[in-house]
Amino acid sequence: MKIGVLALQGAFREHAAVLRRLGAEVVEVRLPEQLDGLDGLVIPGGESTTMMRLMGLYGLDDAIRDFDAPIFGTCAGMIVLDRERLGLIDVGVERNAFGRQVASFEAPLAIDGEEKPFTGVFIRAPWIVDAGPEVAILAEVEGHPVLARQGRILVASFHPELTDDTRVHERFLELVREEQGVRA
Template structure:
């Protein structure tokens, strides 16, 4: 059985674990390097990106996580997890570090403050089907490398289109929270990479 780790330092841990369980895979909550060693994929949940960054360092998980991702461990980052996977940040906090796993520039809190959180209807580009997405103080992708596949886009208040779901090899990232809706396509795509 495939075992998916959910980084359990802060954020939407239970919701991601429930989605993976619904798809029939095993779940391990990851707080230590030894737990990271036992998983076939990892999810970096939504939460507060600067807090997760600090906790990754405090729990001595940052470098082991980078090493596993670099070695091919499939990873999904949602919202704060997208920020953590970016190579570059706009509006990051001084000293904030990322895992530099996807060649993209991400703008933190691009959709606005907590009160600007909203549901949106997107098109899941791999098959052209509609997808409901929940954005909570969400980032968006400002730019990305040529090898990054855009899986979904959203339009901002000025009418500009931004990537909100991307894939780079075995690395997935969403600006929205697939774990808090009935939407399992993103988690299924992660499992397909194992």
């Protein structure tokens, strides 16, 4: 399985390390042609405005819109994928919804389909303010959606790459396997 990690800015190295630990071949994506042949793409946390500017500068915004494999966006990656920016998932997102950097926190998350709580790491994290009818909300914090899926798109407002728990990345890789089966 060949997974790209958008490597313009943000926590891309941490995602790459988790994916490699799970047996995926990882490609750091900085140019549109690097999306060719990938089975999935991760858009990491970072600073969403900077990421959008850089994606526009390198032509990655349109290339990612045209990318037809699964995509997993975390924190700023969730913002980038929302309906106001790339428009790949039907959610509205509030940036820095939980507060500034000093308000960063960890919280146990009850993730749909998981028996054990997952520790979510929230750093200047967004939350979903509204979701279209095709969006499945998979986890919430204090009533605010923080993990969601619509078709081949998975988004999290937290940073699963900053924990030793690989279940959210495993869920993404399972989505990639499902899509590979559909395409075959």
